[in-house]
Amino acid sequence: QLQLQESGPGLGKPSETLSLTCTVSGGSISSGNYHWGWIRQPPGKGLEWIGSIYSDGTTYYNTTLKSRVTLSVDTSNNQFSLKLSSVTAADMAVYYCARHSGIAVPDYYGMDVWGQGTTVTVSS
Amino acid sequence: DIVMTQSPLSLPVTLGEPASISCRSSQSLLHSNGNNYLDWYLQKPGQSPQLLIYLASNRASGVPDRFSGSGSGTDFTLKISRVEAEDVGVYYCLQARQAPRTFGGGTKVEIK
Numbered sequence: 001q002l003q004l005q006e007s008g009p010g011l012g013k014p015s016e017t018l019s020l021t022c023t024v025s026g027g028s029i030s031s032g033n034y035h036w037g038w039i040r041q042p043p044g045k046g047l048e049w050i051g052s053i054y055s056d057g058t059t060y061y062n063t064t065l066k067s068r069v070t071l072s073v074d075t076s077n078n079q080f081s082l083k084l085s086s087v088t089a090a091d092m093a094v095y096y097c098a099r100h101s102g103i104a105v106p107d108y109y110g111m112d113v114w115g116q117g118t119t120v121t122v123s124s
Numbered sequence: 125d126i127v128m129t130q131s132p133l134s135l136p137v138t139l140g141e142p143a144s145i146s147c148r149s150s151q152s153l154l155h156s157n158g159n160n161y162l163d164w165y166l167q168k169p170g171q172s173p174q175l176l177i178y179l180a181s182n183r184a185s186g187v188p189d190r191f192s193g194s195g196s197g198t199d200f201t202l203k204i205s206r207v208e209a210e211d212v213g214v215y216y217c218l219q220a221r222q223a224p225r226t227f228g229g230g231t232k233v234e235i236k
Contacts, residue, residue: 037225039173047165047173047216049225060223063125096172103223104155110163110178111218112185117172 002027004097004115011121018084018122022097022115029078030055035102036073036080037111040093048093052100053080060103087122094119126151126219130228136236143204145231147217152197153180154221161221164193164202167230168213176215177202209235 008020022036029036037052051061053071061069070083084091095118100111127150137143153160160180165173175184177193180200190205204211212235217228 046214046230047167047218047227049218049227051224060225062224101220103225104157104159104161104221106157106159108159108161108179108220110175110184110220111165111173112175112178114172114174 002099002113004099004113006095006097006115006118008118008120010119011123012087013124014088014122015086018082018087018091018120020082020095020097020118020120022080022082024078024080024099028075029073029080030075033102033105033107034099035060037098037100038071038082039096039098039111040091041096041117042090042093050082050084050095054102089122092120092122125224126153126222126226128217128219128226128228130215130217130231132231133229134232134234136234137204137207138236139209140206143207143211143233145202145215145217145233147195147200147202147228149198149200149219149221151221153200153219154197160196160200161219162193162195162200163218163220164191165216165218166211166213167216168210171213173216207233207235 035052038050073080097115099113101108162180164177167173
């Protein structure tokens, strides 16, 4: 059974870069036509898609965040990562990683596997 | 970007009664391949979101058949035929027709 686990510092300072990693277990990050994404949820608010990456390194980003977001994939360690630069209090949220099908592909199955989420606080 | 609008914001329901949530998109989610790229997710209290419906009307694995999705183009509906206590939480729609993916604002379902 495929599982995803987010990891990274739970606390960051304003203007610094947030780095999170999602480790995939129970399956290969390179198998199938899946994309690997990040979604966040500020306290008491709704879900916001941040971006996603394919195993070949192809990336897609949220329009409002793309200037600060970098996604990368490490197929040898079955991990993918998120870097968010110049963080502010507005970036405080629970960050989820998830597996999903590509945009508008024929073999589409949604975001079918999610991590448990990791809470990020931004404070000086 | 495609804007997703859900209604209502909050939905008090009676156990055993039906419930319905609407999701509208600012652009059509219907692809030339015939698929509507619209998903529904449920986030139960304190949990990660879980996939309920993909491609507008396909139930994900393990999802009870009291959940059904319908619609095409820009108007979509999630229906629960008979609400059970375990169905409480926030429901979100998500479009995957074009990048960037965008979520609806959510509909909170609670028991009266």
